[in-house]
Amino acid sequence: MEKHEPERVVILGGGPAGLAAGKVLADHGRPCTVFEQDEAVGGLSRTHSYQGFLFDLGGHRFFTKKNELDQFLRALLADELIDVARSSKIYFRHRYFNYPPTLLNAFFGLGPITSAQILLTFLREKLRYQKPAIVTLEDWMVSQFGRAMYEIFFKTYTEKVWGIPCSQGSAIWAAQRIKGLSLLATLKEAVWPGTKDRPVSLIGSFKYPAHGIGRISERLAQEIRKHGEVRLNSRAAQILHDGRRVTGVRVQTRDRQSYDFPGGRFFSSIPVTELVQNFDPPAPPEVLEASQALRYRDLLIVVLLFDAERITQxxxxYIPDPEIPFGRLHEPTNWSPAMSPPGKTALVFEYFCFETDPIWKEPDGRLIEMTRESFRRIGLAPGAADRIIGGCVVRAKKAYPMHEIGHEQPLQILQEFVNRFGNLTLIGRYGTFIYNNIDHSIETGIQAAQNLLGARPAGTGAIPPDEYLEVKYE
Ligand SMILES: Cc1cc2nc3c(=O)[nH]c(=O)nc-3n(C[C@H](O)[C@H](O)[C@H](O)COP(=O)(O)OP(=O)(O)OC[C@H]3O[C@@H](n4cnc5c(N)ncnc54)[C@H](O)[C@@H]3O)c2cc1C
Structure with missing residues (x-):
């Protein structure tokens, strides 16, 4: 074992959550060591670079309804932040619609019959005398949008993202992520744009670091290194413990070295399932069984590079069409011109899948060719496919924690097991198994560090569920 001061804080995972915790500790002169398995920090919020092009794993905007977090970000990135105007489209029946739909765009695009169906099925839900129980994702969406809108727009896209029928997804997902979004809110935004209580999904602009969302993590790591350390290519392979406290981690490096690292306190932002599976001595069988019951959705990114200034606006x-293999795309140059070399641009295509799907193992060249072909088919920018000058592929495992019906029980078993260890705190998207955003992940890290430093009263570590509601009252 390496020798360290007994109260050294060990942080597992160098994404926004782990790094935010480390920064708060470093600000207070408290030594900490972050272990990150990849060759760079950032996790899912990392900005990748290829041949001079920068891209996120699917465009990541920073948005928070909390002023403290907003200030945290501004202080960290200062003049690197730019304002980006939000403008989204959805591909439906071979045409592109604004998202959220403007009234005229939807009416003329969908035609009077479909528009009337949307309105009538929505009214039927709103006027129901007895409201049905909301258990599944489908129940929630039908109640908010009406059945026609659900089937036309939301069902196909949501099922593409999750890979399961909406009837098997838990309504908790929607309650956490898109609460406040409804046909009524969308119509209100179409008629009176910019009302104060609009849901986040409809917010008109957001902050973005000029060189990609990964700058948040890079800056956090810089701050940590003033008093602590960030070890890259270092996987927490085993969690060593004495039954009551975690005593250290067995670290495995990329070059296959292995060493034990002791610590006094541990924050973990790595997937909670993997954490408990790697306890040494092993966790009890019922805990290991529960860890197998929780699933993740994986993400495959294909980037096409173009010899062109811009392809889209x-x-x-969003591409819900089941005939097209990717689900969403974005053009990083529209977010910040600094994301591409002058005169060039790129498109980033998101394929939602499981790592066990055949597509995961397709060779990169085949994926790039398939993406080029599908890009032609969606008719987004006729002729642009002829200006493709290259491409690359990134595979991101465990991109989304899956909130399937019944996931609460195994999750509770894992949480109760971890709670037995007084010096281990779960943080971040994967520590908490909550489908959260960067701001929430950062917040869990900050709170864990502040609790440890005694800067906030004990017991305030967990974010209450209603904090996840995505409506910002300014
Ligand atoms: C396609 C997509 C789009 C998104 N868009 C947005 C958006 O627009 N806005 C937004 O706010 N959020 C967005 N998110 C969510 C955002 O990416 C996450 O909320 C955020 O990155 C979570 O931070 P984290 O630190 O909790 O986890 P992560 O970013 O996953 O970081 C965890 C880290 O732990 C490391 N790790 C795992 N296992 C080990 C191990 N055994 N040892 C050492 N290290 C390990 C990983 O390599 C990773 O670096 C999006 C996510 C996806 C997938």
Whole structure:
């Protein structure tokens, strides 16, 4: 074992959550060591670079309804932040619609019959005398949008993202992520744009670091290194413990070295399932069994590079069509011109899948060719496919924690097991198994560090569920 001061804080995972915790500790002169398995920090919020092009794993905007977090970000990135106007489209029946739909765009695009169906099925839900129980994702969406809108727009896209029928997804997902979004809110935004209580999904502009969302993590790591350390290519392979406290981690490096690292306190932002599976001595069988019951959705990114200034005008373009293999695309140059070399641009295509799907193992060249072909088919920019000058592929495992019906019980078993260890705190998207955003992840890290430093009263570590509601009252 390496020798360290007994109260050294060990942080597992160098994404926004782990790094935010480390920064708060470093600000207070408290030594900490972050272990990150990849060759760079950032996790899912990392900005990748290829041949001079920068891209996120699917465009990441920073948005928070909390002033403290907003200030945290501004202090960290200062003049690197730019304002990006949000403009999204959705591809439906071989045409592109604004998202959220403007009244005229939807009426003329969908035609009077479909528009009337949308309105009538929505009214039927709103006027129901007895409201049905909301258990599944489908229940929630039908109640908010009416059945026609759900089937036309939301069902196909949501099922593409999750890979399961909406009837098997838990309504908790929607309650956490898109609460406040409804046909009524969308119509209100179409008629009176910019009302104060609009849901986040409809917010008109957001902050973005000029060189990609990964700058948040890079800056956090810089701050940590003033008093602590960030070890890259270092996987927490085993969690060593004495039954009551975690005593250290067995670290495995890329070059296959292995060493034990002791610590006094541990924050973990790595997937909670993997954490408990790697306890040494092993966790009890019922805990290991529960860890197998929780699933993740994986993400495959294909980037096409173009010898062209711009291809689209939008921040995101959604492709629910089941005939097209990717689900969403964005053009990083629209977010910040600094993301591409002068005169060039790129498109980033998101394929939602499981790592066990055949597509995961397709060779990169085949994926790039398939993406080029599908890009032609969606008719977004006729002729642009002829200006493709290259491409690359990134595979991101465990991109989304899956909130399937019944996931609460195994999750609770894992949480109760971890709670037995007084010096281990779960943080971040994967520590908490909550489908959260960067701001929430950062917040869990900050709170864990502040609790440890005694800067906030004990017991305030967990973010209450209603904090996840995505409506910002300014
Ligand atoms: C396609 C997509 C789009 C998104 N868009 C947005 C958006 O627009 N806005 C927004 O706010 N959020 C967005 N998010 C969510 C955002 O990416 C996450 O909320 C955020 O990155 C979570 O931070 P984290 O630190 O909790 O986890 P992560 O970013 O996952 O970081 C965890 C880190 O732990 C490391 N790790 C895992 N296992 C080990 C191990 N055994 N040892 C050492 N290290 C390990 C990983 O390599 C990773 O670096 C999006 C996510 C996806 C997938």
């Amino acid at each position: 939008d921040t995101w373009i």
